[in-house]
Amino acid sequence: xxxxxxxxxxxxxxxxxxxxxxxxxxxxxxxxxxxxxxxxxxxxxxxxxxxxxxxxxxxxxxxxxxxxxxxxxxxxxxxxxxxxxxxxxxxxxxxxxxx
Numbered sequence: 846x847x848x849x850x851x852x853x854x855x856x857x858x859x860x861x862x863x864x865x866x867x868x869x870x871x872x873x874x875x876x877x878x879x880x881x882x883x884x885x886x887x888x889x890x891x892x893x894x895x896x897x898x899x900x901x902x903x904x905x906x907x908x909x910x911x912x913x914x915x916x917x918x919x920x921x922x923x924x925x926x927x928x929x930x931x932x933x934x935x936x937x938x939x940x941x942x943x944x
Contacts, residue, residue, distance in 0.1 A: 859917060859918070862917045863913045863914055863917045864913075866912075866913035866916060866917060867908070867913045870904045870907065870908050870912065870913065870944075871904075871908065873900050873901060873904040873944075874901055874904040874905045874908060875901075876900070876901055877901075878899065878901070879899065879900045879901060880900070881897035881898060881899065881900070882897070882898060882899075882900045882903060882942065882943045882944055883895055883896070883897060883898075883941075883942075883943040884896050884898055884903065884930065884934060884936075884939055884941065884942045884943070885939070885940055885941040885942075886930075886931060886934070886936035886937070886938050886939040886940055886941075887936060887937050887938045887940070888936060888937060889936075889937045891937075894936070896934055896936070898934055900944060902933060902934075903930065903942055903944055904944065906926065906929050906930055906933060907926060907930075907942070907944065909926075909929070910922065910923050910925060910926035910929075912926065927939045927940070930942065
């Protein structure tokens with residue numbers, strides 16, 4: 846197998862993983878009510894906290910920021926995504942989601 850063929854196969858596998866993650870999150874975003882998930886962040890007073898939240902709400906926000914691409918490629922997520930999550934759940938910052 847040539848180097849170009851290996852690269853093509855790797856890109857194909859990555860794209861399949863990204864699409865599978867999109868489908869998983871889109872399914873979560875459509876659910877009526879799911880088991881709560883954990884998000885971690887900081888309050889406006891500077892206290893670290895854990896919140897249990899509806900995964901549907903988180904999935905909708907992260908899909909707007911192409912979370913599956915960043916997740917599969919193991920890259921840093923956009924700051925705007927964390928800011929939107931913080932606004933949604935009343936936190937100054939969000940640093941982690943258990944999605």
